[in-house]
Amino acid sequence: MTFRTRFAPSPSGHLHLGHAFSAWTAWEAAQAAEGEFILRIEDIDTTRCKREFEQSIFEDLIWLGLDWPEPVRRQSEHFADYDSALERLKALGVVYRCFKTRREILEDIARAPHGMGEVYRGPSEPISPAEESERVEQGEAFAWRLSLDHCRDHLGAAYTAMRFVDTERGEQAADPEALGDVVLARKDVGTSYHIAVVHDDALQAITHVIRGEDLRDVTPLHVLLQTLLGLPVPTYTHHRLLLDDTGKRFAKRDKAATLKDMRERGLSAPDLLQGFR
Numbered sequence: 001m002t003f004r005t006r007f008a009p010s011p012s013g014h015l016h017l018g019h020a021f022s023a024w025t026a027w028e029a030a031q032a033a034e035g036e037f038i039l040r041i042e043d044i045d046t047t048r049c050k051r052e053f054e055q056s057i058f059e060d061l062i063w064l065g066l067d068w069p070e071p072v073r074r075q076s077e078h079f080a081d082y083d084s085a086l087e088r089l090k091a092l093g094v095v096y097r098c099f100k101t102r103r104e105i106l107e108d109i110a111r112a113p114h115g116m117g118e119v120y121r122g123p124s125e126p127i128s129p130a131e132e133s134e135r136v137e138q139g140e141a142f143a144w145r146l147s148l149d150h151c152r153d154h155l156g157a158a159y160t161a162m163r164f165v166d167t168e169r170g171e172q173a174a175d176p177e178a179l180g181d182v183v184l185a186r187k188d189v190g191t192s193y194h195i196a197v198v199h200d201d202a203l204q205a206i207t208h209v210i211r212g213e214d215l216r217d218v219t220p221l222h223v224l225l226q227t228l229l230g231l232p233v234p235t236y237t238h239h240r241l242l243l244d245d246t247g248k249r250f251a252k253r254d255k256a257a258t259l260k261d262m263r264e265r266g267l268s269a270p271d272l273l274q275g276f277r
């Protein structure tokens with residue numbers, strides 16, 4: 001069996017212990033399976049992502065003793081790929097323009113029938129094509145949202161049949177209902193993490209996605225996008241998250257927990273990794 005996994009950090013800050021654990025978990029799994037480990041830079045958020053952080057990611061991972069094939073894919077160089085994935089979703093009729101402000105969305109959520117009100121589930125009345133073109137012409141901001149109603153119509157029985165394998169839990173139904181109508185792109189940023197990650201996992205032939213359990217909830221959405229776009233569904237592992245002394249997840253702002261800081265303080269990477277085993 002081929003086994004190819006990846007570590008896909010966003011260079012919006014320095015890597016911390018939590019990232020080291022994630023990268024190492026994926027790398028170890030690849031070693032154990034005699035498979036491949038790939039590094040991908042997820043920098044579609046060009047305002048928050050910085051080359052300086054990217055450089056420090058490479059240095060941190062080399063310090064940890066990991067290696068990966070070159071060249072490393074940098075998502076900011078491939079916006080056209082993600083645009084075409086979005087175009088395919090538009091052609092399927094499963095996305096819609098949403099002009100609502102954040103506040104309007106929150107009001108709609110609050111008004112939703114009891115039990116439906118945690119996430120946005122689409123407009124009660126779609127706006128007319130005439131109004132839509134007028135608002136686009138006037139340059140109004142909008143987001144492209146995935147319509148779960150339209151996905152259900154488009155996929156029919158395949159919608160409820162969606163499955164994925166979670167290595168700890170076994171085969172799971174991929175039910176994206178809990179997420180509602182998710183934003184897939186904005187007028188100014190023509191893509192999102194969801195489109196870019198699903199596109200690249202398929203392009204890079206990732207067979208095993210290994211990532212933190214904070215992303216467990218979005219996996220059903222990713223399986224839905226894979227199903228719509230005709231992409232293979234990898235196997236998923238959602239590993240535990242490392243916690244700091246106070247029981248909180250490490251964050252990019254905790255300077256002392258950054259790998260850069262540890263490197264500079266002369267800490268040893270093997271000792272650090274020993275703690276993960």
Ligand code: GLU
Nearest residue numbers: 008009010042197211215
């Ligand atoms: N780029 C994402 C992050 O920094 C990880 C994406 C993934 O592993 O699917 O959290």
